[in-house]
Amino acid sequence: MPLPSLYTTKSIPHTTKTIRRDPHRDRPALHMFVFEDQLPEHPQTHTHSPTHTHSPTHTHSPTHTHSPTHTHSPTHTHSRPVNQWREADWLLRDCPYSEGVAEHKQGGTCWDCLHFHGDDNVDLPFVPVSPSQGLTCADDLSPCDLMRLGFISHIELSTFLLALGVQSKRSRPPRRRTRDSGVFAVSLNSLLENDRKKFPEVKVPVVFKKLLCIIEQTGLQTEGILRVPASAARLKFLRRELDRCCGGFDWSAVRQVDAAGLLKLFIRELPTPLLTHTHMSTYRSVLGVSSVVHQVQALQMLCLLLPEAHRHTLRALLVFLRKVVSHQDQNRMSLWNVSMVMAPNLFSWHHHGNKPSVIRQQEEMEEAVGGAHLVRLMITHQDLLWTIPNFLMSQVRQVNQASNQRQLGLSKPKRRLLRRKNDKNHRHQITELCEGVIRVHAPLHTKVSMAIQLDGQTTARDVTTRFEFDSSSPVQHLYEVGGNITERRLHPDCLLLDVFRVNPHCDWLIKL
Numbered sequence: 001m002p003l004p005s006l007y008t009t010k011s012i013p014h015t016t017k018t019i020r021r022d023p024h025r026d027r028p029a030l031h032m033f034v035f036e037d038q039l040p041e042h043p044q045t046h047t048h049s050p051t052h053t054h055s056p057t058h059t060h061s062p063t064h065t066h067s068p069t070h071t072h073s074p075t076h077t078h079s080r081p082v083n084q085w086r087e088a089d090w091l092l093r094d095c096p097y098s099e100g101v102a103e104h105k106q107g108g109t110c111w112d113c114l115h116f117h118g119d120d121n122v123d124l125p126f127v128p129v130s131p132s133q134g135l136t137c138a139d140d141l142s143p144c145d146l147m148r149l150g151f152i153s154h155i156e157l158s159t160f161l162l163a164l165g166v167q168s169k170r171s172r173p174p175r176r177r178t179r180d181s182g183v184f185a186v187s188l189n190s191l192l193e194n195d196r197k198k199f200p201e202v203k204v205p206v207v208f209k210k211l212l213c214i215i216e217q218t219g220l221q222t223e224g225i226l227r228v229p230a231s232a233a234r235l236k237f238l239r240r241e242l243d244r245c246c247g248g249f250d251w252s253a254v255r256q257v258d259a260a261g262l263l264k265l266f267i268r269e270l271p272t273p274l275l276t277h278t279h280m281s282t283y284r285s286v287l288g289v290s291s292v293v294h295q296v297q298a299l300q301m302l303c304l305l306l307p308e309a310h311r312h313t314l315r316a317l318l319v320f321l322r323k324v325v326s327h328q329d330q331n332r333m334s335l336w337n338v339s340m341v342m343a344p345n346l347f348s349w350h351h352h353g354n355k356p357s358v359i360r361q362q363e364e365m366e367e368a369v370g371g372a373h374l375v376r377l378m379i380t381h382q383d384l385l386w387t388i389p390n391f392l393m394s395q396v397r398q399v400n401q402a403s404n405q406r407q408l409g410l411s412k413p414k415r416r417l418l419r420r421k422n423d424k425n426h427r428h429q430i431t432e433l434c435e436g437v438i439r440v441h442a443p444l445h446t447k448v449s450m451a452i453q454l455d456g457q458t459t460a461r462d463v464t465t466r467f468e469f470d471s472s473s474p475v476q477h478l479y480e481v482g483g484n485i486t487e488r489r490l491h492p493d494c495l496l497l498d499v500f501r502v503n504p505h506c507d508w509l510i511k512l
Contacts, residue, residue, distance in 0.1 A: 086116070088126040090297070091389045097297050098159040105163055112293045123335060125380050126296060128387050133502060134460070134494025136388045138304060138311060142487040145396055149388065150305050152395045157301040161285060164294060168285040170278050178271040182243035183207050185269045188309040203312040207246060211263045212320045219256030220323060221330040226341045230261035238262060267317070267345045274314055274346055279305060283347065287370045296381045299374070303385040304392075311386070318382040325379065335376055343371030397484040397502070404484070438500060440478070442467050442510040454497045461492035467510055474512055481507045 090112060093100070101110045128135055138146065161168045179186050191205040199206065219225045238258055242249055254262070267274055275283060279302055286298045306314065321342065325335045333341075347367070378385065436454045445467050452463060460478040467476070480488045480499055483506035490499065499506075 085125050085127045087129050088296075088384055088387075089129050090293075091128055091384075091387060092131050093389070094391050094394060096156055096159070096391050097294075097301075097389075098156060098163045101160065101163045101294065104165060113291050116291070116293050123376075123380055126293075126384055128384060130491070130493060131390060132495045132498040134491030134499070136393055136488065136491075137386045138388065139386070140489040140491075141388075141396075141485075143308075144486045145400070145488070146308075148396050148399050149392060152392060152399070153301045153304045156392070157282070157298065157305070160294075160298065160301070161282075161289070164289055166285050166288040168282045170282070172277070183246050184239055184243060184266060185271055187271050188313060189307075192309055203309075204316045205313065207242065208263075208266060208313060209316065210251060211259045211266065212316065214251065214254055214259040215256055215263070216320065216323060219260065219331075220327045222256050223330070223332050225256060225331050226260050226264075226324060226333060226338060228257055228260075230255075230257045234258060235261045235265065239265065264342075264345045272310075273348060274310055274317070275302075276306065276310060280347070283374060284370065286374065292377070295377055296384060299377055299381070300384050300387070300389075303378075304388065314378075315382070315386060318379055318385075321375075321379050322382065335379060336372065339372040339376040339379065340368065343368060343375045346375060347371040400486065401484045436497070438496070438508050440508040440510060442476075444476070444511065454500060456495065456497055458496045459492065460490040460494050460496060463496065463508075464492070464510060476510050476512055479509045479511060481509050483507075 090097070090100070100112065103110045138149075141149065158168060178190075180190060183191070188205060191207070192202065195202050195206045215225065235258065238254065239262065242262070273280065282302060283299075286295050286302075289295045289298060303311065303314070321338050324331065324333050325338055328334050328337075437451050438454060440450050440452055440463055442448055442450070447467065450466065452458070452466075463478050464476055477492075478490045478496075480490055480503060483503040485503055485506065490496075
């Protein structure tokens, strides 16, 4: 991906300011991120010290160039009972998951199985541990890096399942008619293409978000929501009206139970399932993994393989389902109830042939229970599904580095042009980098450039706050651009010195 033109603009004046921090100032260690919507209404007395919360959905303002559901803005601090989450410390390891389970090939038990033995409570969520370089979510990366991440994840997932003794294969998509207009039986990409004519930054189909909003506003406390069926005749009428005039549809006439029925119908009739045809059989293979922790790891890599539209829509659905479960005292929809209701809409595994009815019913029941188990895992551990483990990020950087080195094989004139471009971008940095100083570019501010002295405690938030003059302005973030990454949005709490050591030749850019 070529660097933006702002890096080569000569007419922009550069202001240099060195920020030095007191190296002896005490700074707390990096936090474990806790999720606000999982916090109990009445926390127990035995808690950790307060920590910053980090929204699992990363909700950005609508003007954000990435997903409109991604934010790193700080929120109020909370306390959380110790026994209500487990640290997903495997995210920090440099070795692939497949190497960590190599013992299974010899019939042994790996470290993770031993560590979580007797603690495989499906309802007890794993939460990410923040590395010093910052958590990286799928939406933090550029499309080019995401494409390489998907390729690497697919190889790692196949090797991982094979090491666990589970066979997996990619499914061939069945032939299915698709529509180009309307709402139902229309691909997510087609829906988004139409929606973006009015809402350029939208990541999830508008009709899907509208159905979720109707239930969230009026139906979360309704008993049996998602389980109680709506009138078939009324759903047929509403579906026809939505397909006919989606833009001018009267949403005020849609009741809670109608929205729930339309939501399930929308998911069920997608021409390409939300979890995709290609990997549907692999999801089923995950059920053959004996350890919950390894099932979560497999689901994490599967979700990283999803196309962008499917990933954003699945995330919105899982966030919504967790809200439904959080009101189970009123709506009587427990985690297992929600999972059993939603599984048939997400998974289509019915290939029974001419088997006797008793055997067919038994297989259907097993498929229903297996699908509900996977949905249950995805709802509970959804905060991990979009988080990229360290070893995958390292491999993406290695692939980018190798690609950059292959550019040395270009002809001399092309190499000369490339070298001039790089020299122009780094001319003002080379001397400073040797002294631990980076230059941050902020083209949307009057101070378009600032030199910053790094120490072991400087975070991305420390840098962005230097450019913020109005609290009402949109949230901006620091990006790592170039070097061994195409583009990566940095978590506010990541330590910049560690990022610099991993990618010393990158540029630093502040933008929305």
